[in-house]
Amino acid sequence: LVKQFEGEGKDSGSWLGIPDDEFATVKKLITKEEVRVVTLAKLRLRQDMILWDIGAGSGSISIEADHLLPNGKIFAVERNPECRDFIKQNLQKFHTRNVNLVEGDAPACLDDLPDPDRVFIGGSGGHLWDILTIADKRLPADGRIVLNAITLDTLTAANEFFANAGYEVEVTTINVARTRPLTAYKMFEAYNPVYILAAVKQ
Amino acid sequence: LVKQFEGEGKDSGSWLGIPDDEFATVKKLITKEEVRVVTLAKLRLRQDMILWDIGAGSGSISIEADHLLPNGKIFAVERNPECRDFIKQNLQKFHTRNVNLVEGDAPACLDDLPDPDRVFIGGSGGHLWDILTIADKRLPADGRIVLNAITLDTLTAANEFFANAGYEVEVTTINVARTRPLTAYKMFEAYNPVYILAAVKQ
Amino acid sequence: LVKQFEGEGKDSGSWLGIPDDEFATVKKLITKEEVRVVTLAKLRLRQDMILWDIGAGSGSISIEADHLLPNGKIFAVERNPECRDFIKQNLQKFHTRNVNLVEGDAPACLDDLPDPDRVFIGGSGGHLWDILTIADKRLPADGRIVLNAITLDTLTAANEFFANAGYEVEVTTINVARTRPLTAYKMFEAYNPVYILAAVKQ
Amino acid sequence: LVKQFEGEGKDSGSWLGIPDDEFATVKKLITKEEVRVVTLAKLRLRQDMILWDIGAGSGSISIEADHLLPNGKIFAVERNPECRDFIKQNLQKFHTRNVNLVEGDAPACLDDLPDPDRVFIGGSGGHLWDILTIADKRLPADGRIVLNAITLDTLTAANEFFANAGYEVEVTTINVARTRPLTAYKMFEAYNPVYILAAVKQ
Numbered sequence: 158l159v160k161q162f163e164g165e166g167k168d169s170g171s172w173l174g175i176p177d178d179e180f181a182t183v184k185k186l187i188t189k190e191e192v193r194v195v196t197l198a199k200l201r202l203r204q205d206m207i208l209w210d211i212g213a214g215s216g217s218i219s220i221e222a223d224h225l226l227p228n229g230k231i232f233a234v235e236r237n238p239e240c241r242d243f244i245k246q247n248l249q250k251f252h253t254r255n256v257n258l259v260e261g262d263a264p265a266c267l268d269d270l271p272d273p274d275r276v277f278i279g280g281s282g283g284h285l286w287d288i289l290t291i292a293d294k295r296l297p298a299d300g301r302i303v304l305n306a307i308t309l310d311t312l313t314a315a316n317e318f319f320a321n322a323g324y325e326v327e328v329t330t331i332n333v334a335r336t337r338p339l340t341a342y343k344m345f346e347a348y349n350p351v352y353i354l355a356a357v358k359q
Numbered sequence: 360l361v362k363q364f365e366g367e368g369k370d371s372g373s374w375l376g377i378p379d380d381e382f383a384t385v386k387k388l389i390t391k392e393e394v395r396v397v398t399l400a401k402l403r404l405r406q407d408m409i410l411w412d413i414g415a416g417s418g419s420i421s422i423e424a425d426h427l428l429p430n431g432k433i434f435a436v437e438r439n440p441e442c443r444d445f446i447k448q449n450l451q452k453f454h455t456r457n458v459n460l461v462e463g464d465a466p467a468c469l470d471d472l473p474d475p476d477r478v479f480i481g482g483s484g485g486h487l488w489d490i491l492t493i494a495d496k497r498l499p500a501d502g503r504i505v506l507n508a509i510t511l512d513t514l515t516a517a518n519e520f521f522a523n524a525g526y527e528v529e530v531t532t533i534n535v536a537r538t539r540p541l542t543a544y545k546m547f548e549a550y551n552p553v554y555i556l557a558a559v560k561q
Numbered sequence: 562l563v564k565q566f567e568g569e570g571k572d573s574g575s576w577l578g579i580p581d582d583e584f585a586t587v588k589k590l591i592t593k594e595e596v597r598v599v600t601l602a603k604l605r606l607r608q609d610m611i612l613w614d615i616g617a618g619s620g621s622i623s624i625e626a627d628h629l630l631p632n633g634k635i636f637a638v639e640r641n642p643e644c645r646d647f648i649k650q651n652l653q654k655f656h657t658r659n660v661n662l663v664e665g666d667a668p669a670c671l672d673d674l675p676d677p678d679r680v681f682i683g684g685s686g687g688h689l690w691d692i693l694t695i696a697d698k699r700l701p702a703d704g705r706i707v708l709n710a711i712t713l714d715t716l717t718a719a720n721e722f723f724a725n726a727g728y729e730v731e732v733t734t735i736n737v738a739r740t741r742p743l744t745a746y747k748m749f750e751a752y753n754p755v756y757i758l759a760a761v762k763q
Numbered sequence: 764l765v766k767q768f769e770g771e772g773k774d775s776g777s778w779l780g781i782p783d784d785e786f787a788t789v790k791k792l793i794t795k796e797e798v799r800v801v802t803l804a805k806l807r808l809r810q811d812m813i814l815w816d817i818g819a820g821s822g823s824i825s826i827e828a829d830h831l832l833p834n835g836k837i838f839a840v841e842r843n844p845e846c847r848d849f850i851k852q853n854l855q856k857f858h859t860r861n862v863n864l865v866e867g868d869a870p871a872c873l874d875d876l877p878d879p880d881r882v883f884i885g886g887s888g889g890h891l892w893d894i895l896t897i898a899d900k901r902l903p904a905d906g907r908i909v910l911n912a913i914t915l916d917t918l919t920a921a922n923e924f925f926a927n928a929g930y931e932v933e934v935t936t937i938n939v940a941r942t943r944p945l946t947a948y949k950m951f952e953a954y955n956p957v958y959i960l961a962a963v964k965q
Contacts, residue, residue: 331533536956
């Protein structure tokens with residue numbers, strides 16, 4: 158069920174920083190612009206790598222990674238049909254070239270994919286441990302898993318997995334607040350903190 | 360005094376997220392990895408733009424922007440000779456293709472440069488208002504100035520300038536804390552908050 | 562119009578840390594528990610002081626200050642009738658002994674009050690500069706004004722006032738996120754950042 | 764080895780908010796003013812309670828709690844002799860009335876103390892689980908344990924303990940940055956984030 162769903166190939170130029178409201182999505186759920194680019198940075202992408210984007214949501218990570226992987230391949234895995242519709246809209250809008258939409262449940266559907274150099278986990282549908290186990294098996298040494306946790310439970314479970322599996326782990330917490338540009342007064346609005354775990358296989 | 364100082368042209372591949380300690384620099388002064396990529400995102404770079412990087416410090420913003428501007432030009436302005444030496448080392452190390460080192464004091468030295476599409480101000484040497492005035496004059500409509508403030512004074516002054524000049528301004532505050540991967544216990548260490556002002560000329 | 566509105570005098574014991582939902586209030590507007598106690602700390606209250614609480618809202622600052630000022634006097638100033646109703650309910654519920662509700666617009670209504678040792682400004686109804694001017698006139702040397710800003714505009718204006726008036730100023734920003742105890746997963750929810758300015762008259 | 768070490772009994776008045784540099788201490792290790800008062804708030808102290816302050820450090824929590832527990836008792840437990848010297852100096856300086864210094868290792872030395880209503884754990888000397896086990900045994904229903912974690916490891920371990928023991932837990936993260944009042948420019952300096960766990964026995 159890996160579909161070669163691609164954009165139109167017209168490159169709008171190498172750039173970074175897509176505003177959140179440019180994506181078709183469920184508003185509250187999108188990885189915020191600032192967290193998205195820090196996540197991409199932590200992935201340490203090189204131009205010809207293979208990236209699994211598990212729990213792709215609206216596809217924003219895959220889409221913004223597309224320019225950073227001109228000769229690579231991105232697999233956006235999403236089990237929720239409504240989200241997949243958003244992803245399709247967004248892939249078309251942003252003319253991605255290397256993003257493949259994968260319909261199915263992780264970790265089962267990961268069997269069909271080529272081995273990754275990088276794995277991003279934005280959502281696990283309750284199968285975090287199993288997904289990490291498979292990702293670990295398929296990842297080469299020096300491969301990298303990045304995971305965004307918004308609950309203490311996910312932070313704790315992922316941290317425990319990586320400790321057991323002997324990964325070198327860095328946890329970065331990001332607290333972002335933004336003023337809205339269109340109001341008379343510039344009031345800072347906070348976004349919920351995100352824990353970005355970046356784990357390197359030894 | 361604009362020097363065509365360039366790297367060797369060997370591209371290591373399109374990527375993002377250079378660890379802070381990869382740069383030759385005065386340790387404490389570098390824009391931290393996380394803030395750097397958010398800054399780049401706020402610049403909304405397109406591939407053929409001209410970017411002024413004023414107060415370039417170690418050149419980290421220019422260097423990481425290089426991959427995002429494959430057909431553009433970057434001018435890294437720095438008045439401090441010690442910092443310029445760091446920039447030279449870093450440009451060579453990272454094989455940048457489009458970064459030009461500009462020796463001199465802003466705003467005076469900006470006269471020699473082509474008009475910018477984007478301006479980043481990482482340091483102003485006490486001439487913030489004058490630099491903003493010149494940047495504003497040279498910038499086209501929809502052009503964008505991004506400024507990183509670490510003091511309340513700079514935040515306030517820049518905000519006042521942009522209000523007077525009729526820019527649309529968004530202020531983003533970023534609080535980052537990271538665990539160090541090499542200690543037995545993962546203790547969170549905070550970096551000082553940075554205020555990223557992104558201002559669009561109307 | 563200073564009303565000797567007091568609680569029933571039955572002291573529930575000296576304590577600190579009233580949960581937000583214990584107050585009758587407009588939910589979104591209350592100073593959050595954590596910010597409230599830091600604000601009280603910055604006021605450096607001593608037991609026999611006079612405190613003006615301007616823009617008292619639901620009265621939460623005055624109420625929690627009551628135990629810290631057993632021999633002092635607190636004047637909770639609020640111009641909004643709906644808020645004053647909340648304050649009345651809260652004063653009764655918490656059995657305050659030294660809180661007086663002041664109905665009226667600041668700064669005009671401040672004329673009727675005794676000179677303060679401490680001034681807290683939680684809201685200014687658009688009259689920030691005038692309120693600060695009057696507070697400054699009435700405050701003794703070493704007196705202290707604490708102000709909570711949630712907009713860049715208030716932060717900037719207050720900072721400018723204190724600089725002009727020669728106060729020693731400390732600005733503290735607080736970013737708080739809390740897990741909700743009643744959900745299966747502990748998700749961190751961020752509260753908007755608050756800037757607490759603590760200014761001491763020289 | 765519970766010593767009735769007390770101050771001189773001269774009450775300087777009920778107040779809150781002792782600046783960090785008022786305490787004799789190892790500078791870096793003190794619980795920062797803002798975190799200290801939020802910690803006190805989370806303890807929900809009532810005036811006649813018994814508080815264990817385990818890993819008291821410089822005694823700052825015990826000292827600031829003293830005014831909130833006029834008819835209570837505080838036991839400041841500290842195994843490090845150097846820290847105990849700081850505590851002694853600080854107890855004298857602040858004229859505490861209800862703080863007892865306990866010399867020894869927790870949890871062993873806790874046997875000599877009366878049952879607590881509240882337990883604060885600022886340090887555990889590597890015996891976190893054992894200390895929590897004893898604290899849990901001695902605490903009545905509705906009793907409250909508050910713990911400050913600065914490492915992911917302590918956060919995780921404490922959270923696991925409380926989950927197993929059926930406590931209702933709230934985790935609050937506090938990110939504080941302060942400007943220094945004495946410099947020409949107001950630069951924000953961040954303090955490391957602290958996780959405050961407040962756990963209520965069911």
